[in-house]
Amino acid sequence: MDRSGHDSARRSFLKGAGVAGLAVMAGPALAASSDEVTWDQTYDIVIVGSGFSGLAAAIEAKRKGAKSVAIIEKMPVFGGNSAINGGLYAAPDTPLQQEEGVKDSPEIMVADQMKAGRGIADETLLRHVATHAREGLELCLEVGAKFHPFLQQLGGHSVPRTYQTTVNCGAGITQPLYKECKRLGVVLVNRAKLKRFIRAGNGRVEGITVDTRYYYDRDVAEGPERHIRATQGLIMATGGFSQNVRLRMAQDPTLTADVGSTNAAGATGEGLLQMLRLGAIPVHMAHIQSGPWASPDEGGFGYVSNYSIFNFPHSIAIERKSGRRFMNEIADRKTRADAELANRDEQGNPDPALMITSFKHANQHANARKVLKYGVGWKFDSLEKLAKNYQIPLEPLKAQVEEYNGYVETGVDKQFGKSMAKAKGKYLEAPFMVVRLWPKVHYCQGGVMINRDAQVLDSQTGEPIPGLYAAGEVTGGVHGVSRLGSCSIPECIVMGMTASRHITAEA
């Protein structure tokens, strides 16, 4: 009885839908059916998005025997937002940890992440990523990614476990991955924008319709629509929505267009929204992370972000009005971003905090020269000149520097409990470098819910949507309230690989 009523409604739908109606009905909102679609192209595996997740998924698919793999990218260039990220990769039990004598394990890394996630992170997914993070790093190394020969200890991590590309940028990973994709014969299609999913009668996602020759800047597609079939699986690796002002404002009205973002322009989340229309479960979309290492003096991720990530362990961040520290400089991102945002004048306008570093230590990071060259960081011969320039009360500042140097000496930060391991012997001494700090929208913890096989789950049944996988920032729940720095790349690479492993094992 259910079924007959069912069918009759559906049949009416089929009969009644005229051309005018269809223009709306079959818009991006709806999934089309695969029956009798004339496929323009057919691949074993189709991947939407060409950042870390998409590229790693493609390589792993080929390695596991997929005959044909395609990557679909809406932007003119490949690499997505990954190509402009900080190039920081956290993993436990790595060669550099062995060299540096750092004791670490997947469990310790998961514990750090659970703490930052404020109890609502997905421990199963975190453990899966931490356990395979070293494999992901090996993939990067195998394809030719180059990393600095030392580890960093980023905010919220209890030990140094973070590699960084020698170019201090995600492109140091996406470019070698991209070249490997080419070498393996992965089909790479740019300027192709996902329009809708195509599903089989049994509900399985069979492929997608894309607009071709898509020009992002004008939001126009000049080429024909194409139906692309994925016989084994479709992997959505479309990233976050930091650049979708409407969607981020829906979650947090303060994240207006005026608030900066570190992300590439294409990070607008259409792939995520399309999956919600299929019935994917939205998770943690209100948890949008702002980067506490950003500068109000430049656009996007800029030069300061990596500079300050590197320097925070042996620097002090001070409130301009008082000349005093106001946070643990390597606390997790949310703790620091919230603390920085509290730096305001009497009218509530931003009065950005200042990060002070000894020039000799700051200058060990390649960006120090760029920061000075582009006028987004400044060098001072003495504390007096520094204080005068920013109208900081001199005596409290002097006392603060002296007090902090005492913590460097003893290895114990009595003010904020900062781990002083990476500050050993690094006293604050003239000449000084200064950059200003103000958070920017950086990362969306939220997205669609997946299981440990990277399958997208259906909101009404809790079961996987057949044929549909997702990996990377488009997924949600992994990190909880706040993601730790350098934990995105391992997640993207591991979950991209995981999706392809599951698809090829099932095929």
Added chain:
Amino acid sequence: MDRSGHDSARRSFLKGAGVAGLAVMAGPALAASSDEVTWDQTYDIVIVGSGFSGLAAAIEAKRKGAKSVAIIEKMPVFGGNSAINGGLYAAPDTPLQQEEGVKDSPEIMVADQMKAGRGIADETLLRHVATHAREGLELCLEVGAKFHPFLQQLGGHSVPRTYQTTVNCGAGITQPLYKECKRLGVVLVNRAKLKRFIRAGNGRVEGITVDTRYYYDRDVAEGPERHIRATQGLIMATGGFSQNVRLRMAQDPTLTADVGSTNAAGATGEGLLQMLRLGAIPVHMAHIQSGPWASPDEGGFGYVSNYSIFNFPHSIAIERKSGRRFMNEIADRKTRADAELANRDEQGNPDPALMITSFKHANQHANARKVLKYGVGWKFDSLEKLAKNYQIPLEPLKAQVEEYNGYVETGVDKQFGKSMAKAKGKYLEAPFMVVRLWPKVHYCQGGVMINRDAQVLDSQTGEPIPGLYAAGEVTGGVHGVSRLGSCSIPECIVMGMTASRHITAEA
């Protein structure tokens, strides 16, 4: 060109879908088309859900001239979760505030709510509700709801502004509203479960398909499917998802099936999930509120919740281990719930806090006798006996009570800055009443995004989905991170009325 490719995919869909396929394709996930649907019933306005929002919408629709209005309810009884809520209604500028000389305004109420919302509440919607809250109260009074002749000052409210029904329960409002609906000729259909939306060719939501003779306990529909048309508008008033364990765990893995909920069994959120599949914007779904006034010694909302809401202003909540206060007893709900959840033994197991009240004050609330009768609250002749019973260190407890009585005297709480206005003259004196405190899942701040006309917005266009309205707990973003107590009923009633006003004005 777009359109032609479009149509061909759509046509294939129509032709190719056989019966077996349809059973999946046309399941609850998809909206059907209205063209050539044989409508079983047609109304001006159709409302799904019969809580505060749905009932108020129906009455307002009739008052504004709608000829035919139907309410569709999946459960056997009308009233939804509203019927078992606390019956607390906050509004500024009311007759009781005038009587009691309380200075208040919509702006002050909005400011209190914005603070609890931790900066991400929707100020426009809050202001709309606060401005019309008194009208909503008048609707309740007109239909015969009875309220206590005094105001309460609930946690997070800067002044007393909360009415409560004489039955201390939402049924004191839903029952009169329901009777008024009957009187006005609203068609009330129970055991009818929303199955899918029916949309016109232009995308407008034209009606719904429901399963009839639906038995919630067995999740079975024994009656035929019915297509119900809403010529002017469809209002979704389907409530929150506190009882959907899978969905709440997706947002917060700690909210397992073992965690209690104060909600009615039907609060499972299918209406919300259906709207997401239409393209509604999910907002703040991770912000799930636990009630800090609940007791671990009884199921659901129970007797203790209203008892403690009434008594918090002149009671102390103490940590059992130390005998000391650990929170402002009238801070906002999230602050208190988080503080209560920190009361644990060495193994991390719950060691619930105790609320201590003078018996003579506690006994002014009708539930005091029930709390004693059902063994979920206890009376003690002396502090000594009380301390002995719960193994609380006696001296610290005595000192705490004495200290607190000093705050009652001076009107200033030096421990936690609690407003002592409602505690004036109410010293803690034997005999004492005690209840235990442990939070329960109570309210979902998240849901679909609406505008000030209660229209549901589309995630890709940001524009209203034509014909579709939503009101009450199924909507999200209004309250931000944490909703203040007694602000749900005014929101439900005002937004239900708002939806009907907009529909009838447009019709």
